[in-house]
Amino acid sequence: xxxxxxxxxxxxxxxxxxxxxxxxxxxxxxxxxxxxxxxxxxxxxxxxxxxxxxxxxxxxxxxxxxxxxxxxxxxxxxxxxxxxxxxxxxxxxxxxxxxxxxxxxxxxxxxxxxxxxxxxxxxx
Numbered sequence: 001x002x003x004x005x006x007x008x009x010x011x012x013x014x015x016x017x018x019x020x021x022x023x024x025x026x027x028x029x030x031x032x033x034x035x036x037x038x039x040x041x042x043x044x045x046x047x048x049x050x051x052x053x054x055x056x057x058x059x060x061x062x063x064x065x066x067x068x069x070x071x072x073x074x075x076x077x078x079x080x081x082x083x084x085x086x087x088x089x090x091x092x093x094x095x096x097x098x099x100x101x102x103x104x105x106x107x108x109x110x111x112x113x114x115x116x117x118x119x120x121x122x123x124x
Contacts, residue, residue, distance in 0.1 A: 005055035010112040013105035014048035040080040046073040067113050
C-alpha cells in the first residue's frame with residue numbers, strides 16, 4: 001500500500017518524463033517559448049499532477065477520471081514528441097529518450113488504473 005502519490009510508480013515514471021521534457025525543451029528555438037515549448041511542458045506536468053491529485057480521491061470513479069486526464073495528456077505529449085522531431089527541434093536520441101520515457105509512464109499508469117478497477121491493493 002502507498003501513503004503518498006510519490007510512492008506510486010506511475011507518478012515516479014511520469015516525473016522522470018517531465019524532467020526530461022524540461023531538459024530537452026530548453027534547446028527549442030526561442031520563438032517557441034510561448035508555443036510548442038510551453039504547450040509541451042504544460043501537458044507533461046499535467047500527467048504527473050493529475051496522478052497526484054487523483055491519488056487522494058475517495059471513489060474509484062473520481063480516481064479513474066484523474067488518471068484518464070493523465071492518459072489524455074500523455075497522448076498530447078506523444079504528438080508533441082513527433083512534432084518536435086518533424087520540426088528538427090530534437091535529435092534522434094532525444095526522440096527515442098522521450099518516446100521511451102513516455103511509454104514507461106504510460107504502461108505504469110495503465111497498470112495503476114487496472115489496480116484501481118480491480119482493487120488490487122489500491123487504496124480506495
